[in-house]
Amino acid sequence: MPLPPFTSPTAFPTFATLPTPQDPDPTSPDGGGDEPWYLLAEIKDDMTITKPTLVCLDRAGSPFALVFDGLERDGLDLKALGLRKGACVVVPRARRTPPKDASKRGFVSVARGTAAEVRAVPAPLRTVVEVAEGLRAQGPQPGCAGCGSAEGALARCTGCGGVRYCSKACQVKGWSEGGHKGDCKVIKAIRGIWGDE
Ligand SMILES: [Zn+2]
Ligand SMILES: [Zn+2]
Structure with a gap:
């Protein structure tokens, strides 16, 4: 859905x-x-x-x-x-x-x-709407959440499955600098309720 x-x-x-x-x-x-x-x-x-x-x-x-x-x-x-x-x-x-x-x-x-x-x-409500609208904007097959690359094999975050990365380096960067640390559990919960495929 x-x-x-x-x-x-x-x-x-x-x-x-x-x-x-x-x-x-x-x-x-x-x-x-x-x-x-x-x-x-x-x-x-x-x-x-x-x-x-x-x-x-x-x-x-x-x-x-x-x-x-x-x-x-x-x-x-x-x-x-x-x-x-x-x-x-x-x-x-x-x-x-x-x-x-x-x-x-x-x-x-x-x-x-x-x-x-x-x-x-x-x-909180504002965060939920922001994160959900971000997921909607990126679509079900997003490029690398770190560098934007859509090339090669992208691995999904094992926490939420909602973002993908091209490399370990991009994943590490996305987790801390990219703010995924805070969003991961929110994305997981949203995907658990609505999925995104
Ligand atoms: Zn990347
Ligand atoms: Zn995640």
């Missing part, structure tokens, strides 16, 4: 623009398609009291609660899943539960059966 466009408000809606459980799929208003959409948000806090609950900020900077329904407070090891403060959460096909009281904001509920589809990317 190619990476979805991370700057698209259809593929990555904000909390306020999420469909409610009664709305049709936003990516196929006629109900005919099956394009997924994703809620991508930065985790601000773990507010678990009776069920696993995260307070998140969406890409518009709006806060909302993400509640894992049908689970006990210890029913999900949020930290082991990488769902920790400062990281991002990805909720496929998220829907917004409207508030009963109009003065409240509503929240996003994840049903027990779909909790396993919720994924984490270990970086």
Whole structure:
């Protein structure tokens, strides 16, 4: 699956623009398609009291609660899943539960059966979007991430598989000077969710 466009408000809606459980799929208003959409948000806090609950900020900077329904407070090891403060959460096909009281904001509920589809990317929202758009720009068969060469046999980074190098020297340079040290685990997580082929 190619990476979805991370700057698209259809593929990555904000909390306020999420469909409610009664709305049709936003990516196929006629109900005919099956394009997924994703809620991508930065985790601000773990507010678990009776069920696993995260307070998140969406890409518009709006806060909302993400509640894992049908689970006990210890029913999900949020930290082991990488769902920790400062990281991002990805909720496929998220829907917004409207508030009963109009003065409240509503929240996003994840049903027990779909909790396993919720994924984490270990970086703040801005970094995730930057790295993902960088991957999209380079395409599935990038040249050497160090020198740009597309000649000869390029070896993929064994950490993320998302960048390629022509030589050990370029790999070493890319890791430290090129900033891949910080991006490698982010690319790995993004590729683990969406792939890039
Ligand atoms: Zn190179
Ligand atoms: Zn890597």
